[in-house]
Amino acid sequence: xxxxxxxxxxxxxALAVVVVVSVLVGRSGGDPGSAASPAASASASNQxxxxxxxxxxxxxSPETVVADGARKQLAGHAAQAVPPGSRVEPSPRSWxxxxxxxxxxxxxxxxxxxxxxxxxxxxxxxxxGWKVLATFPLQGSA
Amino acid sequence: MSRRLxxxxxxxxxxxxxxxxxxxxxxxxxxxxxxxxxxxxxxxCSAPALGLGEDTVSRAPVLNGDxxxxxxxxxxxxxxxxxxxxIVLVHGWTSSDTVADPDDDTGAFSHRIDLSSNRIVAPHxxxxxxxxxxxxxxxxxxxxxxHPYSARWVDDKHLGPALGMVIDCLYRxxxxxxxxxxxxxxxxxxxxxxxxxxxxxxxxxxxxSTVVTFGTPExxxxxxxxxxxxxxxxxxxxxxxxxxHLILSACGRxxxxxxxxxxxxxxxxxxxxxxxxxxxxxxxxxxGQLAALLPWPKGIFLEALAGxxxxxxxxxxxxxxxxxxxxxxxxxxxIVTSGSALAGAGNARxxxxxYQLSPARGVADQFLLRVGLxxxxxxxxxxLGSFGGACFHTSLMRDIELTNEALGAVHDDLSSxxxxxxxxxxxxxxxxxxxxxxxxxxxxxxxxxxxxxxxVELAGSGRRARNMYATGDLDGDGTGDAAAVLQCSRGGVGWxxxxxxYRPGPxxxxxxxxxxxxxxxRDGTTRIAYRDGKIVVDTLDARTSDTGxxxxxxxxxxxxWNGRKIVADSVxxxxxxxxITFTGIGNVHLGMSRAQLTDLGYTxxxxxxxxxxxxxxxxxxxxxxxxxxxxxxxxxxxxxxTAIGGIKANVSLLASVDEDFTGYPIERHLHxxxxxxxxxxxxxxxxxxxxxxxxxxxxxxxDDSLRTVTSITVGDATHAGSMEVxxx
Numbered sequence: 021x022x023x024x025x026x027x028x029x030x031x032x033x034a035l036a037v038v039v040v041v042s043v044l045v046g047r048s049g050g051d052p053g054s055a056a057s058p059a060a061s062a063s064a065s066n067q068x069x070x071x072x073x074x075x076x077x078x079x080x081s082p083e084t085v086v087a088d089g090a091r092k093q094l095a096g097h098a099a100q101a102v103p104p105g106s107r108v109e110p111s112p113r114s115w116x117x118x119x120x121x122x123x124x125x126x127x128x129x130x131x132x133x134x135x136x137x138x139x140x141x142x143x144x145x146x147x148x149g150w151k152v153l154a155t156f157p158l159q160g161s162a
Numbered sequence: 163m164s165r166r167l168x169x170x171x172x173x174x175x176x177x178x179x180x181x182x183x184x185x186x187x188x189x190x191x192x193x194x195x196x197x198x199x200x201x202x203x204x205x206x207c208s209a210p211a212l213g214l215g216e217d218t219v220s221r222a223p224v225l226n227g228d229x230x231x232x233x234x235x236x237x238x239x240x241x242x243x244x245x246x247x248x249i250v251l252v253h254g255w256t257s258s259d260t261v262a263d264p265d266d267d268t269g270a271f272s273h274r275i276d277l278s279s280n281r282i283v284a285p286h287x288x289x290x291x292x293x294x295x296x297x298x299x300x301x302x303x304x305x306x307x308x309h310p311y312s313a314r315w316v317d318d319k320h321l322g323p324a325l326g327m328v329i330d331c332l333y334r335x336x337x338x339x340x341x342x343x344x345x346x347x348x349x350x351x352x353x354x355x356x357x358x359x360x361x362x363x364x365x366x367x368x369x370x371s372t373v374v375t376f377g378t379p380e381x382x383x384x385x386x387x388x389x390x391x392x393x394x395x396x397x398x399x400x401x402x403x404x405x406x407h408l409i410l411s412a413c414g415r416x417x418x419x420x421x422x423x424x425x426x427x428x429x430x431x432x433x434x435x436x437x438x439x440x441x442x443x444x445x446x447x448x449x450g451q452l453a454a455l456l457p458w459p460k461g462i463f464l465e466a467l468a469g470x471x472x473x474x475x476x477x478x479x480x481x482x483x484x485x486x487x488x489x490x491x492x493x494x495x496x497i498v499t500s501g502s503a504l505a506g507a508g509n510a511r512x513x514x515x516x517y518q519l520s521p522a523r524g525v526a527d528q529f530l531l532r533v534g535l536x537x538x539x540x541x542x543x544x545x546l547g548s549f550g551g552a553c554f555h556t557s558l559m560r561d562i563e564l565t566n567e568a569l570g571a572v573h574d575d576l577s578s579x580x581x582x583x584x585x586x587x588x589x590x591x592x593x594x595x596x597x598x599x600x601x602x603x604x605x606x607x608x609x610x611x612x613x614x615x616x617x618v619e620l621a622g623s624g625r626r627a628r629n630m631y632a633t634g635d636l637d638g639d640g641t642g643d644a645a646a647v648l649q650c651s652r653g654g655v656g657w658x659x660x661x662x663x664y665r666p667g668p669x670x671x672x673x674x675x676x677x678x679x680x681x682x683x684r685d686g687t688t689r690i691a692y693r694d695g696k697i698v699v700d701t702l703d704a705r706t707s708d709t710g711x712x713x714x715x716x717x718x719x720x721x722x723w724n725g726r727k728i729v730a731d732s733v734x735x736x737x738x739x740x741x742i743t744f745t746g747i748g749n750v751h752l753g754m755s756r757a758q759l760t761d762l763g764y765t766x767x768x769x770x771x772x773x774x775x776x777x778x779x780x781x782x783x784x785x786x787x788x789x790x791x792x793x794x795x796x797x798x799x800x801x802x803x804t805a806i807g808g809i810k811a812n813v814s815l816l817a818s819v820d821e822d823f824t825g826y827p828i829e830r831h832l833h834x835x836x837x838x839x840x841x842x843x844x845x846x847x848x849x850x851x852x853x854x855x856x857x858x859x860x861x862x863x864x865d866d867s868l869r870t871v872t873s874i875t876v877g878d879a880t881h882a883g884s885m886e887v888x889x890x
Contacts, residue, residue, distance in 0.1 A: 078482070086481070089400030093486045101484035118411035129482055139482065140521040142407045154404035154486070156521045157477045 067123070068112035071143050074150035075110040075127050078102040087144050087151035106131040110141075121145055122153070200246050200302035200336075207304075207331035214324045218260045218307040222251070225272060226264040228293030236293045241300035242583070243633055243642060247341065247576050248332040249295055250304045252325060254346025254377070257556070258309040261292065269305065270345050270559060277552035277560045279513040291343075291559050294569050300576055304332070308351070315451055316347065322354025329369050330361045338579070339371035339640055341572055345559060346498070349378025350455065357456035367461030371640075372575040374465045374568045376558040379498040380505040382452050401490035405473045405519065409496065458506055465571040466507030467564045469495030469515065469553030476520040497555040511567045515553035581633035581642030582668035590668040592618055596650035596657050616651035621659060621687060634692030636663050637671060637723050644668065645697045645721075647687045656684045661699060661721055663728055674721055674728040680704055683713035696722040696731060703735055705808030714738070714803070739781075741805040742874055744847030746795055747782045752850050752878055753791040759784060771888030785881065787889025794877035802874060804852060811874055816856050817867035819843060832856070832866055837883045841869070844882050853882035 074085050082098035094101065102108070107130040114126035122144040130136040139155040204221040205211065212219070228236045240246050253259035253270040261269050267290065275287040275294070287294070295301045306328055311320040329340050344352045352373055355366060362368030458464050474489040494500045504510040552561035559565060582590065588606040595618050601608045608618035622630035636643040644664045650657055658677030665671050680686055681704030689700040703715030716738060720731040739748035746752055750762065759766070759776050764784060766776035773793075776784040782802070785794040803810045807822025820828065829844040836842035842855040855873035859865060880887050 087400075089403060090481050093400070094481050094484055097484050098481070101480070101482040103483070116411040118407050122407045122411065124408055124411040131483065137483075140408060142404045142411070144407070152481065153400065153407065154479050155482050156408060156475055156479050156519070159476060159520045 067117065068115040068125070071115055071123070071125050071150045072110035072112045074143070075125065075141060075152070076108055078108045078129070078152075079104060079106045085150070085152050087146055087153040089144070089153050090151075102129060103131045126158070127155075200248070200304075203248065203302070203332055203335040204304065206335055207328055209324075212324075212327050212331060214327065215320055216310040217320050217324050218305070219328050220260060220305055220307075222261045222272075222292050222296070222303040222305050223264045224296055225261065225267060225290060225293055227267055227274065228289035228296075230297065231288070233288075236289060236296050238296040238301065238303075239299060241576070241580055243581060245300055245338070245579075245642075246302040246336065247300045247338045247579065248302050248304060248336050249341045249343065249572065250306050250325075250328065250332065251292070252306050252342060252344040252348030252352055253309070254344075254348050254556070256309075256312050257345065258307050259305040260307040261305060270556075271305070271343070273560050275560055275562050275565050277557055278562045279515045279552040287562055287565075291565050291568065294565060295343075295572060298569070298573055298576055300580075301572070302336075304328075312347075316351045316354045316455070317451075321351045322358070325351050326355035326358055326360060326366065329355055329366055333369040334361060337640070340369055341371055341575055342373045343376075343568060343572070344373065344378060345376045346378055346555065349373070349375035349380070350452075353378075353380075353455055353458060356459055356462055365456075365459045365461075367459035370462050372463045372465065372571055373458070374467065374571050375503070375507075376467050376564065376568070377469060377495045377498045377503050377555050378466065379452075379502050380466070381502040382449060383498050383502070401479065401487055402473075402492040404479065405490055405493055406496060408519070408521070463509070463571070463575070464507045465509045465511075465567065466504045467558060467567055468498070468500040468503035468510070468512040469555065469558050469561075469564075470500040470512045471496060471553045472514070472516045474516065474518045476518050495553055495555040495558060509571070511564065513552055513558075513561055513563045578666055579641040580666065581644040582664045582666060583644075584627065584631050586668050587620060587631065587644065587646050587664065590646070590664060591670055592648060592662065593670055593673045595648060595660050595673070596652050598650065614653050616653040618648060618650040621647035621649045621685070629689040630687065632690045632692040632697055635695060636692075636697070637665070637725075638695065641666055643671060645690055645692070647690060648673075649685060658682060658684055659687045659701070661687070661690065661697060661728065663697070663723060671723060672728040674730070676701060676719070679719050679730050679733045680713070680717050683715075686713055693720075696720050705803065714808070715741070715805070735805070737805050740797075740802045742797070742802055742809075742852060742876055743805045743850075744845075744852060744876070745849040746792075747797065747802060747876055750782060750784060750792070750795050752793065752795070752876065754784075754786075755791055756786060756788075759786065759792070771890065773889035785877075785889065790878075790889060793889060794875055794881040796873070796875040804874065809854065809871060809874065811871050814871045815867065816843070816854075816869040816871065819845070819854055819871065820867065830866075831883065832869075842873075842883060846879075850876055851879055851882035852876055855883075 077085055079102060082102045086094055086098050109128045109130075111126040111128075115123060116125070117123040122142065124140045124142055126138055127141050128136050128138045138158040140158060141155045142153045143150050144153045145151075200221055204219070207219055209215070209217045209219050224236050224238050226235075230236050251259050251271045257270045259269040259271055261272055267273055269292075271291045274290055289297070292303055295303050306325055308321050308324065311318055314321060316322045329342075332340050342352045352375070356370055356373065357365050360366035360369050470491075471493045472489060472491045473493060478485050478487070479490075480486040492499060494503065500512045504512065552558075552563070587603075589603055591602050592600060592608055594600050596616060598608060598611060598616070598618050601610075601618075603618075603620065606620040611617055620627070620630065622628075630647040632645045633642055635641065636645065643666070646662050646664065648660045648662055650660065658675060658680065661674045661676060663671035663673070676683070676687065676699065680701050683702040683704040686702035686704075687699060688702065691698050697720070699719040699721060701717050701719060702713035703717035704713040705715050716736040718734040718736060721728050722731045737743055737748070741748060750759075756766070756774075762781065763778040764776040764781070765778070766774045766784070766786060769775045772787055774786045774788075776786055782795050782797050784792050786792050797811070800811050800813070804822070807818060808814075809819055809822060823845050827846040829846065831837075831843065832841045834841065836855060840855055841858070842853060845852045845854065853875040854871055856869040857872050858869065860868050860870075875882055877883075
């Protein structure tokens with residue numbers, strides 16, 4: 021079971037409070053395919069493996085896993101986003117479908133000369149394959 | 163499995179209570195004998211009564227958990243005029259709003275209002291939105307619950323058409339336009355009902371006054387859109403979509419049962435199952451079903467409310483090492499963008515929430531994604547047990563700012579139907595009366611008129627004032643109007659009264675000069691009352707013989723608004739105890755039996771020729787016969803007068819008789835042939851004859867018209883004059 025914490029910090033002027041709410045920890049062993057959309061043509065049970073396979077293409081052909089929604093922002097710089105020679109380690113066990121045709125998977129990328137960084141990769145199923153829409157570096161890993 | 167978060171509430175400093183136009187909850191509980199009772203509407207408009215299958219239509223009870231600002235229970239009562247107004251709540255997709263019992267706070271609108279997006283305000287409302295509404299005088303709150311059919315599109319017979327039938331029924335039962343408050347897809351169901359024919363026309367703008375929507379996807383739902391294969395990115399930015407995907411994915415591992423248990427996921431519809439339903443597909447931005455929905459009718463006021471969430475990624479977001487942005491906007495309430503929720507509204511309001519989002523590994527399981535959210539405002543956004551925050555889709559009816567807006571819209575609607583109060587009329591505008599300029603009353607009097615030039619003022623004071631004021635719908639528009647009596651003069655004696663109709667505001671609808679129907683009866687109005695869309699005026703009635711000061715008759719005048727002006731629908735001139743008509747005097751009539759006379763206090767004795775003479779204190783003399791009843795009635799003093807023309811003995815001339823009874827047959831006996839050698843005339847009318855004795859011409863004049871009336875009697879054809887006729 022996941023763990024949640026709530027932190028309230030009240031400032032002296034009664035205005036500075038930050039509420040930290042940690043939420044949502046899925047449990048391992050859940051049914052990752054239970055919320056899959058028919059939009060994803062891949063078999064729900066194969067999704068973790070398919071997503072991981074797509075992510076492993078990043079060092080060699082990153083352009084093939086760029087989602088439509090990210091192309092404008094990326095402007096052809098996919099190779100700079102994941103430099104050649106980077107080591108990519110997706111975590112199929114972390115696959116979390118979003119129920120609307122996509123999901124997130126944790127992936128650790130180690131670029132040459134850099135420390136490993138773990139991302140939450142937002143994946144969408146487009147044009148017959150899994151693509152990366154955006155990534156969020158995990159707190160403390162960057 | 164419990165997934166509830168720790169619950170805490172922090173209120174810092176001097177929190178400002180933003181507790182609304184909080185209604186004043188005083189007075190007694192609703193009168194059970196109200197002429198139009200919401201409980202009877204609830205019975206007549208129930209789902210079984212309307213054949214709506216498993217839909218539920220019910221009147222929301224006052225919730226035990228709802229407290230008034232004073233700490234007591236919420237009092238749900240009619241308005242000052244005893245009226246109730248139907249308000250229907252329509253829940254959203256996958257929700258429900260039936261309030262099973264007074265302890266049930268699980269409905270979409272029955273949760274305590276406990277969230278705020280305001281940085282310096284801590285919510286301190288002691289009731290739900292239902293309770294807030296029930297605090298409005300006259301608010302009869304109903305719920306329309308279609309949850310067994312949630313997966314269907316709004317044109318399903320159990321959704322839009324069913325709500326339409328409920329609206330028709332409540333409108334018919336109450337005579338009042340219906341107010342709708344709807345969440346999410348409930349707004350689209352309301353829109354379907356509003357745009358289709360009801361009982362008043364081609365759409366239901368004649369039956370619905372105001373619609374308030376919370377997060378209704380007027381142009382579609384982004385979250386539903388995400389389920390589509392081809393995403394229309396114009397509906398939201400890719401960054402916003404990425405944030406939504408991220409959060410949904412965290413929810414995706416939770417079973418539907420777990421999703422009910424108090425995380426952000428319970429603010430989102432259960433994912434795939436619902437998004438792939440008929441409704442879910444139709445809800446996608448740009449869907450054909452949405453495009454087929456007609457725009458809201460212009461005659462309905464639409465207040466749209468929305469949540470608008472912004473996210474900032476603590477460590478940025480991007481595409482691996484290629485950064486894009488830290489902050490994105492446009493996520494709306496996570497299900498519906500604010501642009502979609504506010505589309506087409508006459509009035510729109512959104513609340514804004516900023517969150518910092520921090521993805522991290524799970525603590526217990528390194529393979530898991532853990533999403534932390536930090537509220538960016540300076541104080542807690544909400545009681546912490548409810549993670550969702552004020553801006554999330556299913557939390558919108560718990561947000562104080564949005565519920566304030568909703569309550570204000572309903573309050574404005576209901577109060578616009580209330581008639582002007584007596585207090586408001588004391589500062590009301592007045593038209594030109596008695597030649598004075600139009601103006602606005604100050605404390606009931608038109609100011610700036612020199613005393614020598616007269617006055618314009620509301621009639622009556624103290625208890626009498628209550629008889630000079632009446633309320634009701636005078637122009638048929640469904641709102642309350644008022645009528646008031648105004649008196650005016652030009653410096654001398656008062657002029658006849660004016661009756662002025664007012665719409666809410668108060669605004670002048672029209673004015674009526676009572677002098678046009680009751681002559682010079684000054685200050686003559688004794689009471690006005692509302693009846694069936696009209697004003698009934700009890701008034702003194704000036705007879706032709708009355709002096710200006712002193713009207714002696716009475717009349718009942720019925721006034722109505724004909725769409726352009728006030729007209730006298732009827733004028734009934736009444737007879738008083740000293741009024742002489744063709745059939746009697748006062749309440750003594752020809753043909754009455756001895757028993758009837760006895761009931762009136764008469765006693766009698768037998769006279770000549772079979773006639774009995776009866777008398778009673780203060781009443782006219784009566785001649786009665788055993789076979790024919792009362793055959794003659796004659797006054798005992800000079801106070802009596804004819805109802806027509808006001809002819810009085812020893813006052814009027816024969817000329818007046820001729821003039822006032824023009825059109826009636828007048829039989830003249832002016833040569834000693836009126837009986838016992840006297841002179842007089844017989845005026846024949848319906849039901850009897852008025853015998854009028856006259857004296858000789860004055861002086862040497864031969865002009866009979868100058869003869870003075872000396873006596874007046876009422877009788878049948880053979881007893882009206884002074885002739886001695888028996889009663890056998």
